[in-house]
Amino acid sequence: MEPLLLFYGIAAAVSVYAFWFHLLARQLTGPKVWPIVGSLPFLFVNRWRIHDWIASNLRSTGGACTYQTCTICLPFLARKQGFYTVTCHPKNIEHILRTRFDNYPKGPHWQAAFHDLLGQGIFNSDGETWLIQRKTAALEFTTRTLRQAMARWVNRTIKNRLWCILDKAVKENRAVDLQDLLLRLTFDNICGLTFGKDPETLSPELPENPFAMAFDIATERTLYRLLYPGFLWRLEKFLGIGAERRLKQCLEIVEKYMNDAVEARKGDPSDDLLSRFMKKRDVSGNLFATPVLQRIALNFVLAGRDTSSVALSWFFWLVMNHPEVEQKIVGEISRVLGETRGNDRQKWLEEPLDFDEADRLVYLKAALAETLRLYPSVPEDFKYVVQDDVLPDGTFVPAGSTVTYSIYSVGRMKTIWGEDCMEFRPERWLTPEGDKFEAPKDGYKFVAFNGGPRTCLGKDLAYLQMKSVASAVLLRYRLSLAAGHRVEQKMSLTLFMKKGLRVHMHPRALP
Template sequence: METLPLFFSLAAVVFAYSIWFHFLARKLTGPRVWPLVGSLPLLFMNRRRIHDWIAGNLRATGGSATYQTCTIALPFLARKQGFYTFTCHPKNIEHILRTRFDNYPKGATWQAAFHDLLEQGIFNSDGKTWLIQRKTAALEFTTRTLRIAMARWVNRTIKNRLWCILDKAANEKESVDLQDLLLRLTFENICGLTFGKDPQTLSPDLPENPFATAFDTAAETTMYRLLYPGFLWRLKKILGIGEEKRLKSSLKIKRDVNGSFFTSDVLQRIALNFVLAGRDTSSVALSWFFRLIMNHPEVEQKIINEISTVLRDTRGPDHNKWLQEALSFDEADRLVYLKEALTETLRSYPSDPQDFKYVVHDDVLPDGTFVPSGSTVTYSILSIGRTKTIWGEDCMEFRPERWLSQEGDKFEPPKDIYKFVAFNAGPRTCLGKDLAYLQMKSVAYAVLLRYRLSLVPGHRVEQKMSLTLFMKNGLRVYLQPRALA
C-alpha cells in the first residue's frame, strides 16, 4: 500500500512532463526531438558532418530558412541553455549583426568554450574588451603601409619557397598536398606580418610545425564544446578524457619561432587570434578555389586570360618576365575576374561556415521567429550560398559572373550585403578583408600561371569537422607546367 502514493506521484510527474514535452515539441521546427535528450542523438550521429547537416535542415524548411530545436528537453533548460535557433535568412542576419547588435554578443557559452584557446582576444570578447581591441586593430588595418607589408611578405614567400617546392614536384612528377602548402604559406605570412619573424615551415623538406599542428587540434576539439551542453565538456575536462584530453595536450605546445615558450597572455590574446584570422581563412578559401578551378576549366581560362592581359600591359610580352616576380600591389588590384572567382568560392565554401550568438533579451527576428533570452542563435553562412530563395535556382553552380557589374567592368557585391557574410558584417566586419583578397590573388596567380592542376586519382575531397572549412584529407594534386600563349 505504501508504494501506491509513490506510484501515483511518479505517474503524475510523467504525465505532466509528457504534456509539457508535447507542447514544446509542437513548437519546434527543426530535427526531431526526444524526451529528456532533445535533439542530442541526431546531433551526435551527424557530428562528423555538422555543417552539411545544419544546411540540410535549413533547406528542409522551404522558404522560411529558419528552424528551432533543443538539445536538453527539460523544463527551463529547454528554453535557455539547450534552445537553439538556426537561420540563414538575410534579414535575420542583418538584425543579429547590425540592427540589434548589442542583443547578440558572443556570450558566456561561446567565451567559456573558447577561453582556453583564445582567452579574451578579439574573437572571444564582447563589450569594452572587444571594442578596445577592435579600435586598436582598425588603426593598423586601414593603412596602406600594412597592405604593402603584406604584399612584401606574400611575394617573398611565393618567390623563395612556394615556387621552389612546386617546381620540384612538377619536374619529378610527384603529387603535393596543396592545402598543407597553403597553410604553411599563410602561417609564415601572418607570423612575418604580425611579429616580423619567419617560422620557415615552407622549407623544401616541409618540416613539422608543432605549433601549427597543435593549433589545428585545439581548434577542432574546441568546436565540439559548442555542439554539446556545457556540463558535458566540463565533465570531460575534469576527467581528462575524449576531446578535452586532446585539447589540454595541444595547448601545452606553445612556442615562438625560436623554440621558446610564449607567455600565456601574449599567446592567447594576440598570436592565436591573429593566426586564426590570417592563417586558416585564406588558406582554406584557396584550397576550395583550386578544387573548383579543376572542375571548371572555362573559369580557369578566363582567369589566365585576365592575368595575361594585366601582365602584358605591366611587364611586356616576354613570358619569362611574367614568371620571374610575384604580383605587385597594383597588378593584384586590376584582377577583377579573379576576385569574382574567389568571392564565388567563398559564397559556396565560406571559410567560417557558421557563427553563434547569445540572446541577451527576448526578441523577435524579422521573419517572425521568437528567440528567448538565454538561448543561442546560429547563422549558417554555408547555407546562405546554397539556398535557392536567396541566390536563385543556380545557387549550387560555380558562376563568378554573378559578381560582375552590368557594365561588365567591375566587381559588384549584392545590393543586400547580408546575402554574403563570409567576411562577417556590421560592427564585426573583418578588418583584414582587403589583405585576404591581396594574399589570395597573389597565390592564385603564382600557381595557375605556372601550372595546370589535376586531382590525384582516388583522392577524396570532403569537409573536416572544425571551426573552419578544412578539407579532411587535404588537397592532393599533380602539377603540369602551363604553356602560355
C-alpha cells in the same frame, strides 16, 4: 501502500513531463526532438556532415530559412541553454550583426568554450574589451605600411619557397597536398606579420611545426565544446579524459610558443602587429599584460592563417572542375601582366604579381568571392541572446538561448541566390559589362567576412593575398586531382578538406 504511492507519483511525473514535452516539441520547427536528449542524437549522427545537415534542415523550411530546435529537453534548461534558433535569412542576419548588435554578443557559452584557446582576444570578447582591440587593429589595418609588409611576406614566400616546391613536384611527377602547402604559406605569412617570427614551415623538407599542429588540434577540440552541452566537456576537463586531455596538451605547446614570441618582441620591438599592440593600453589605461598579448596575437594567427588557405583550397578544387573559369582567369592575368610587364612571357614568371597588379584582377576576385559563397571559410557562427527578441521574419528568440546563423547555408538557398545557387558562376559578381566587381545590393546575402561592427578588418588584405597566390599558381601550372583522391569536408572551426587536396602540377603553356 507505499509502492502504490510511488508508482502513482512516478506516473504523475511522467504524465506532466510528457505534456510539457508535447507543448515544447509543438513549437519547434527543426529536426525531430526526443524526450530529455532533444535533437542531440541527430546532431551526433550527422557530426561529420554538420554543415550540409544544417543546410538541408533550412531548405526543408521552404522560404522560411529559419528553424528552432532543442538539445536539452528538460524544464528550466530547454528554453535557455538547450534552445537553438538556426537561420540563414539575410534580414535576420542583418538584425543580429548590425541592427541589434548589442543584443547578440558572443555570450558566456561561446566565451567559456573558447577561453582556454583564445582568452579575451578580439574573436572571443565583447563590450569594451572587444572595442579597444577593434579600434587599435582598425588603425593598423588601414595603414599602407601594413599592406606593404603583407606584400613583402607573401611575394617572398611564393618566390623562394612555394614555386621551388611545386617545380620539384613537377620534375618528379609527384602529387602534392596543396591544402597543406597553402596552410604553411599563410601560417608563415601571418606569423611574420603578427610577431615578426618566420617559422619557415613552407620549406622543401616540409618540417612538422609543433605549434601549427597543436593549434590545429586545439581549434578542432574546442569546436566540440560548442556542439554538446557544457556539462559534458566540463566533466571531461575535470576528469582529464578524452578530447579535453588532448586539448590541454596542445594548449601547453601553444602557450609556450606564444610566450617565447612575446618575450622576443619585448627585447626587440619591430613594426609587426604584436609590437604595435605592446604600445597600446587596455580599458583601465594599463599596458596589455603578457598573457593578453599572447591571446591577441593568437587571435590574429587564427584569422589570418586558416581562412585564406582554406578558401584557396576550395578555389583551386572548383577551378579544376570548371576549365572555362580557369581559362578566363589565366586570360585576365595575362592581359594585366602584358600591360604592366610587356609581352616577354619570361618576365611574367620571374616575380609574383605585386599587390597593385593583383588589384586589377577583377574576374579572379569574382571567382574567389563565388568560392566563399559556396564554401565560406567560417561556415557557422553562434550568438547569445541577451534579451527576448523577435527576428525580422517573426521568429521569437528567448533570452539566454543561442542563435546560429549558417553562412554555409546562405549560399545554398534558392530563395536567396536563385535556381542556380549550387552552380559555380563567378559572373554573378560582375557588372553587366563584366569589367567591374559588384557585391550584392543586400550585403547580408554574403557574410563570409562577417558584417556590421565585426566586419573583418583584413578583408582587403585577404583578397590581395589570395589573388597573389592564385595567380602565382595558375600562371605557371595546370592542376589535376590525384587519382583516387576524395575531397571531403572536415569537422572544424574552419571548412578544411578532411584529407587535404592532393593534386598533380603540370607546366602551363601560356597563350
